[in-house]
Amino acid sequence: MITASKQDHDIKDVKLADEGRRRTEWAERSMPVLRQLAERFARERPLAGKRLAACLHVTTETANLMVALQAGGADVALCASNPLSTQDDVAAHLVRDHGIKVFAIKGEDHATYYEHIRAALAHRPDITMDDGADLVGALHMVALNRLDDLAPPVRKWIETLSAAERKALVAGVAGSTEETTTGVIRLKAMAKDGVLQFPVIAVNDSDTKHLFDNRYGTGQSTLDGIIRATNMLIAGSTVVVAGYGWCGRGFALRARGAGANVVVTEIDPMKALEAQMDGYRVATMAEAARVGDLFVTLTGNVEVIRVEHMRAMKDGAVLANSGHFNVEIDLEGLKKIARGPVAVRDFVEEWQLDGKKIFVLADGRLINLAAAEGHPASVMDMSFANQALAAEHVVRHAKTLTKDVHRIPGELDREIARLKLQAMGVAIDTLTPAQKKYLASWDLGT
Numbered sequence: 001m002i003t004a005s006k007q008d009h010d011i012k013d014v015k016l017a018d019e020g021r022r023r024t025e026w027a028e029r030s031m032p033v034l035r036q037l038a039e040r041f042a043r044e045r046p047l048a049g050k051r052l053a054a055c056l057h058v059t060t061e062t063a064n065l066m067v068a069l070q071a072g073g074a075d076v077a078l079c080a081s082n083p084l085s086t087q088d089d090v091a092a093h094l095v096r097d098h099g100i101k102v103f104a105i106k107g108e109d110h111a112t113y114y115e116h117i118r119a120a121l122a123h124r125p126d127i128t129m130d131d132g133a134d135l136v137g138a139l140h141m142v143a144l145n146r147l148d149d150l151a152p153p154v155r156k157w158i159e160t161l162s163a164a165e166r167k168a169l170v171a172g173v174a175g176s177t178e179e180t181t182t183g184v185i186r187l188k189a190m191a192k193d194g195v196l197q198f199p200v201i202a203v204n205d206s207d208t209k210h211l212f213d214n215r216y217g218t219g220q221s222t223l224d225g226i227i228r229a230t231n232m233l234i235a236g237s238t239v240v241v242a243g244y245g246w247c248g249r250g251f252a253l254r255a256r257g258a259g260a261n262v263v264v265t266e267i268d269p270m271k272a273l274e275a276q277m278d279g280y281r282v283a284t285m286a287e288a289a290r291v292g293d294l295f296v297t298l299t300g301n302v303e304v305i306r307v308e309h310m311r312a313m314k315d316g317a318v319l320a321n322s323g324h325f326n327v328e329i330d331l332e333g334l335k336k337i338a339r340g341p342v343a344v345r346d347f348v349e350e351w352q353l354d355g356k357k358i359f360v361l362a363d364g365r366l367i368n369l370a371a372a373e374g375h376p377a378s379v380m381d382m383s384f385a386n387q388a389l390a391a392e393h394v395v396r397h398a399k400t401l402t403k404d405v406h407r408i409p410g411e412l413d414r415e416i417a418r419l420k421l422q423a424m425g426v427a428i429d430t431l432t433p434a435q436k437k438y439l440a441s442w443d444l445g446t
């Protein structure tokens, strides 16, 4: 449990706040859409009186989102959505300069990670904001009385609450927002099983989120994280990209741009065909394992790289993951068959296997957030504009939203794109009356 003196926060060192403030201001320069929303929020206060618990990567971009939500009137608590993704200076800045309740320390162990989730839940939120559904997942285990499925720090706290208090904790949530593909998949599965307890806005499903954040954000920052961790030369190497969804497409593009020979593995024939026609070599992981110098998983699935693949890899192969959870590379399997790990540099661990060495980056966790800084602010501008609008949408429509997974309305999505273009100084054409008429007709101009 967090000690009484730390009830309102648990961070590494508040003395890091100056650096966090400088870096957060730097990111803010590239977030014009969120800035406009924050200004409106400060005037209109749409979140006044609402408690909001967020479980997000604690980065400079997230700091700007938290400040925008606070400007809208929300009382905000923030914990990390990954043990390695917290920027401790940013956490310090939010606590010292904005009084935001932050519970996050980079490199926190499993128990501390869940203790921080407990602290965010103890904020008794009206709205939750997740990146990977950890808060919503815990709330549902409470609602369904599956306390054994809760991590011990959360379970112990829940056990101190009466049945009425537990019910109120879940019933108090008017709605939730979800940032990433993996979280949305889980929430849709909950809705399908009829167990979803409150409405959720799938921020990831907005076009101004996944088309840009997942593709260009993950593409660039994943390569950035790998290079920062290893300083390896990408040109001329063979890079195996597992998964050709939005993130995989973006990363394959950037790896090819840096001069790699890219091999794509997929399980979906449509995506595999697309990769083939985009000019990549498509292969099974069993084939790719023999030729790859660098392997990157971006699938949102489990055990994509397994021990049989690792056994087939070349000496010196490097393995990284940029999918949400650290389950895509079978590290448990590796531990059983290999000797190690030996830390060779920050975020690089060496394993000895069948007389050769393979290297795993960042313990198989999101490499772009562990070894680099996550997505550039300019792309998070749109993702977090969606988050802010989603929180406002939950408050405004709490009475009518059904217990299902929703998107934010299409016109808000397009408005974010319009504001982003405007901020970039890009003008586009508008339909002429004749064009509008033509597009609405079936008998003109044939």
Ligand SMILES: NC(=O)c1ccc[n+]([C@@H]2O[C@H](COP(=O)([O-])OP(=O)(O)OC[C@H]3O[C@@H](n4cnc5c(N)ncnc54)[C@H](O)[C@@H]3O)[C@@H](O)[C@H]2O)c1
Pocket: 180, 181, 182, 183, 210, 213, 214, 218, 242, 243, 244, 245, 246, 247, 248, 265, 266, 267, 268, 271, 298, 299, 300, 301, 303, 304, 322, 323, 324, 325, 366, 367, 368, 375
């Ligand atoms: N690193 C980041 O900052 C970041 C950012 C956004 C999303 N994500 C995460 O990245 C993951 C992928 O997200 P996305 O938006 O690209 O999802 P997506 O659904 O668009 O793509 C995933 C792809 O992986 C494929 N796939 C599934 N199992 C596979 C397997 N065994 N082998 C090969 N391919 C397989 C699917 O067919 C699909 O094409 C998710 O976990 C998501 O939450 C990470």
